[in-house]
Amino acid sequence: MEIKESTLDRVKRLKEKYALIGQDIDSYLDGLIYANPLTYWDYIEVDSLLSLQKPKTDFPDEKIFIVYHQITELYFSLISHELEQICKNGKNISDAGQDLGWKDNLDVNFFIERLKRVNKYFEALTRSFDIMRFGMEKEQFTKFRMSLLSASGFQTASYRYIEIASTDLKNLVHESKREELWNADYHEQLDNIYWRRGAVVADTGEKTLTLRDFENKYLADFHRFADEYQPINIWKKYQELSAEDQKNPLLIQRLRELDINVNVNWPLVHYRTAVHYMGGAAGDEKGTGGTNWKKYLPPRFQRRIFYPELWSETEIEEWGKSWVEEVLAESLKTEEKLKDEL
Template sequence: MSTHSKTQPRPYKPMSEEDRRKQMEESNGEPVLDFSTGRVNENSTPYIDYHSVDVLLSLQHPRSDEPAEWPFYITGQIQELLFKLMFTEVNRVRDFLFEDRLDEAIWYLRRIERVQRVLTATWEPISTITPTEFAGFRNELGTASGFQSYMYRQLEFSLGHKVRRMAEAYRSVDWLYTQVTETLEAPSLYDAVLSLLRRRGMDIPEECVTRDFAEPYEPHPAVEAAWAEIYTSPREHHELYVFAEALSELNFQYSRWRTTHFLAVERIMGYKPGTGGTLGVEWLRRVAEHRFFPELWSVRTEL
């Protein structure tokens, strides 16, 4: 679950509730404006240090004079941070499931759904870019394309969309290829789901839970039958029923993000080829048709 990041040192010591009460009394409830006491970095404040704001705001380097490149550039960076957050939370849910902590898994799925809504909303600033504005900086992208995002690729792998060849985009960067490959070969969220269902007494075949996790998952009729049993007996399987709908919501919100993506691109650049060698909008349209947790989706037709 590595994201190739390290814990940062603490320039300012942590505060207790008693420390905060004392500070409030000394400031008469007004904001503290003097941070000289105990300061390690004279060019910083506690907030800057905690969020690494000075580093974060120094990472924007548009390559053209076109003003519309700014929303494109910054929104892309915001999406990368949200991919990292989702990847972290999805893997947390997966681990809860392997530990039979279903109630906690459901709670964290609630947080993931909120993150997904924010992620989808990030297309709003980009959708304001006109074709003429985009043409003003598109050439500066070279062969850079969103599908090369390693956080997005790891997120897709962690949710169960395993495509080994997609890891090849990172082979030239040793640490990154190792990281992405580890995610590819690890159990996905859906692998953990099926393992949980089997332990809870559902008729999940052994072949569905003991397999090569780097290979694409093949839907199985017995798994669809298990979901059908849960949906047709919601009182008997109440917790699993609630869990099924939480997974369905994750799937729904992810599909909304993908669909909004291809609509935004279609609006901005039409049917031009993508910068990364794809068909552009047509490629995104096909990607948007993919669904995670396949039997959970297909069972709806049978109910």
């Protein structure tokens, strides 16, 4: 049987690849001879994935609640995956030593494109939140939620990692301490992060079990993550760009969208869902362990803003109000205009 020149060339390249890491190509070719073709179900781990839903009650709608949280976690992990690539300049050598052809320095177009992906994931989450808001029977929800205490979506660490990678921690300090700690060390800022006053008992201000458990499990990890990501967070990456790149209208637009997606749109649709299920006729349904959720969840009360430098004073003042729609419309216009110019 004749072997094509192009095949021999590939074998040569493989030989070089394995020689570089001190490996013998023949053993790897043996591996190829014995390996079975890949199947969809093995690659996607379908059986494992579909075995991960374990309702605590017999209410059928609890499955929707679990699956939708899991979908959200997967999107959050994609978001972190993109943020990591921006923060680490599109790491150009893989752990196995392969050159993946990415650039050494952060290229502004790479920055814009990856932020676009992040924003798409957030938009998908915000749009699909109706699956939670209107997709379960209220009667079932109010019952099965009582079997899930003291767990709460509040305890998703993924959301907190996204925040720490996106901005300087000073912007996430609880509003009452933000000014005082503006120039403090970022560990002190992290110790005063807004959500540590989130899941507290509405009447007494004491930490709920939900919050205590969350802190015990993750607070030390968040500090370690801050050490790694605060010096290279998204805002720092923006500031490292040339003065000209920093003026790129599309990049500014993407950063503003990210700010709105994480700090207004998703929190708003989530808050509305909480109101739908827990607002009740008397409007007094308790949060997990009696949390202050009505005071804590609305974005306009927290005014968390990743990139205050990119907003006007009025926009900051009216954070979480209707101007958000205008910014998104403006975003579409900028994109269309730039496409026309090309």
